[in-house]
Amino acid sequence: MYCVNCGKKIKDNMNICFNCGKNVANSNYFHDLEIKNLPDKFKPISAWGYFGYQLLFAIPIIGWIFLIIFALKEENINLRNFAKSYFCFLLLCIIGYFIFTM
Ligand SMILES: [Zn+2]
Structure with missing residues (x-):
């Protein structure tokens, strides 16, 4: 997965980003990034x-x-x-x- 704060690639089982120190244990961060990467056809409406x-x-x-x-x-x-x-x-x-x- 990728750190939402700095965008650096980090291991899936990591809780803290080595690059910026951000706590990425909260899976919502990854979720937000996943949504941003969705193709336009499946993008959610706010x-x-x-x-x-x-x-x-x-x-x-x-x-x-x-x-x-x-x-x-x-x-x-x-x-x-x-x-x-x-x-x-x-x-x-x-x-x-x-x-x-x-
Ligand atoms: Zn980071």
Whole structure:
């Protein structure tokens, strides 16, 4: 694995980086680095990213067009799945709206 502080390669069973002395026992450090090295297709969306997309999808018509585009695009699996789930949620809302207002 690699030290998150200085980037030096260190043995997997090491708890402390020899180069900078940083404690790397907390596997979250390695985890963060793993996420950064993921291909774009699998990169996670940040909490603020989800929030932003949610706001975008909530815009009538323009947002819904983006929603369908993102639901069909293969660019990022997380974004595609989020768009699909939001699409189902939106469908339920529309159906619910008609059931309760008729
Ligand atoms: Zn280091």
